Amino acid sequence: MIDFHFHAPVREFVEFLGEYAEPAFRYFNAKIELKEFKEILDYYEGIGIKRFVVLPIDSTTFLGRRIHNEAVPNDDRVVRFVSVDPMKPNAVEELKEAIKKFEPVGVKLHPQLQGFHPLDEKAMKLYEVVNNHGLIIVFHTGTSGIGAGLRSSIRLDYGRPIYFDEIAVRFPDIKIVLAHFGWPWTEEAIAIALHKPNVYLDLSGWAPKYVPDALWKNAKRLKDKLLFGSDFPLIKPDRWINELSQVNLDADLKNKILSENAGRLIKSTGRG
Ligand SMILES: [Zn+2]
Numbered sequence: 001m002i003d004f005h006f007h008a009p010v011r012e013f014v015e016f017l018g019e020y021a022e023p024a025f026r027y028f029n030a031k032i033e034l035k036e037f038k039e040i041l042d043y044y045e046g047i048g049i050k051r052f053v054v055l056p057i058d059s060t061t062f063l064g065r066r067i068h069n070e071a072v073p074n075d076d077r078v079v080r081f082v083s084v085d086p087m088k089p090n091a092v093e094e095l096k097e098a099i100k101k102f103e104p105v106g107v108k109l110h111p112q113l114q115g116f117h118p119l120d121e122k123a124m125k126l127y128e129v130v131n132n133h134g135l136i137i138v139f140h141t142g143t144s145g146i147g148a149g150l151r152s153s154i155r156l157d158y159g160r161p162i163y164f165d166e167i168a169v170r171f172p173d174i175k176i177v178l179a180h181f182g183w184p185w186t187e188e189a190i191a192i193a194l195h196k197p198n199v200y201l202d203l204s205g206w207a208p209k210y211v212p213d214a215l216w217k218n219a220k221r222l223k224d225k226l227l228f229g230s231d232f233p234l235i236k237p238d239r240w241i242n243e244l245s246q247v248n249l250d251a252d253l254k255n256k257i258l259s260e261n262a263g264r265l266i267k268s269t270g271r272g
Contacts, residue, residue: 001048001049001050001228001241001258001259002049002050002051002052002053002079002227002228002258002259002262002263002266003044003049003051003052003053003228003229003230003232003237004053004138004177004202004204004227004228004229004262005053005055005138005179005202005204005205005227005229005230005231005232006052006053006054006055006229006230006231006232006237007054007055007067007231007232007233007234008037008040008041008052008054008072008232008233009036009037009071009072009073010032010033010034010035010037010040010233011034012067012068012071013067013233014032014034015065016057016059016063016065016066016067017146018063018065019150020146020147020150020152023147023148023149023150024145024146024147024148024234025234027145027148027149028145028234028235030233030234030235032233033233037073037075038073038075040232041075041077041078044237044238045077047237047238047241048241049237050077051077051078051079051262051266052077052078052079053079053081053105053106053138053229053262054072054078054079054080054081055081055083055108055138056068056069056071056072056081056082056083056108057083057108057110057113057114058083058084058085058088058114059085059110059113059114059115060085060088061085061087061088061114061115062085062087062113062114062115062116063113063115066083066085067083069082069083069098069101069102069104079105079106079266079272080102080103080104080105081104081105081106081107081108081136081138082095082098082099082102082104082107082108083107083108083109083110084098084107084126085114086109086114086116086120086122086123086125086126087114087115087116087122091122091125091126092125092126092129095107095126095129095130096129099129099133099135103271104135104271105135105136105266105269105271105272106130106135106136106137106138106175106177106269107126107130107135107136107137107138108137108138108140109123109126109137109138109139109140110139110140111123111139111140111158111159112140112144112146112147112154112155112156112158112159113140113144113146113154115153115155116158117157117158117163118139118158118163118164118166118167119163119166119167124170127167127170127171127174128171130171130174131171131173131174134173134269134270135174135269135271136174136175136176136177136265136266136269137174137175137176137177138177138179138202139164139176139177139178139179140159140179140180141159141160141161141164141178141179141180141181141182141185141189142159142161142180142181142182142183142184142185142186142189142205143156143159143183143184144156144159145205145234159182160182160185160188161178161182161185161188161189161192162185162188162192164176164178164192164199165192165195165196165199168192168196168198168199169196171198172196172197172198173198174198175198175200175265175268175269176196176198176199176200177199177200177201177202177227177265178192178193178199178200178201178202179202179204179205179229180202180203180204180205180206180231181201181202181203181206181211181212181215182201183206183212186212186214186215187214189201190214190215190218190222193222193225194218194221194222194225199225200225200226200227200261200265201215201222201225201226201227202226202227202228202229203215203226203227203228203229203257204228204229204230204231204235205229205231205234205235206235207235207239207240207243208240208243208244208246208247209243209246209247211247216247216248216249219249219253219257220249220253223253223256224256224261224264225261226256226257226261227257227261227262227265228240228241228244228257228258228259228262241258244257244258
């Protein structure tokens with residue numbers, strides 16, 4: 001199995017969340033343990049997860065902090081992604097350097113927590129770099145558990161799936177993953193994944209029993225587009241996998257969701 005949405009090391013993740021950490025853990029009803037990176041991966045490898053897409057984030061201009069690309073330790077099980085704040089004046093150069101240095105499979109962007117509209121001109125410049133290198137982009141979409149219940153300038157609008165349809169049109173060769181299937185605009189996200197060959201949905205951030213019915217109902221039509229991701233440490237992968245076994249889908253389809261689709265997507269970059 002491949003977990004396509006993983007936040008580690010845990011300490012760095014908690015520090016990045018800062019004042020949003022405790023309310024977010026309550027929102028997810030998550031119990032956070034500060035275990036070491038290798039110990040975590042060893043444990044999940046023991047239940048059959050072979051690879052982990054570990055996602056850093058750079059929110060230098062919006063939140064004033066980041067999980068550095070360097071913070072993700074080298075480990076054969078890690079599928080490397082990088083993140084650069086699109087609003088930084090030197091974002092394009094920094095992304096090019098990060099690609100050279102880390103040879104990532106993809107780039108993670110979180111418009112709400114990085115404070116940019118997905119169609120902002122500066123962000124477009126980064127998508128061009130991603131396009132030139134044949135990388136994947138994972139976008140956070142939908143609502144955000146980070147900031148829930150607090151005063152903030154986090155704009156949910158930046159997570160609306162329809163903006164990523166426009167990006168899929170302008171960059172038909174970039175493989176675009178809409179993380180968390182865009183809830184509460186899940187049907188919009190489903191429509192885009194059905195319509196655009198280069199758009200995928202990751203199922204992270206939601207335990208399978210809470211994933212909207214619309215998604216499971218369309219799972220067959222989206223059989224090559226759905227990716228298992230946990231959102232560790234907010235949702236634990238073992239819980240996710242256990243609950244998937246209660247969902248009424250055939251074994252072939254579950255296997256595509258848990259392993260095959262992610263394997264093929266990573267391989268398509270020639271870097272996995
Ligand atoms: Zn996440």
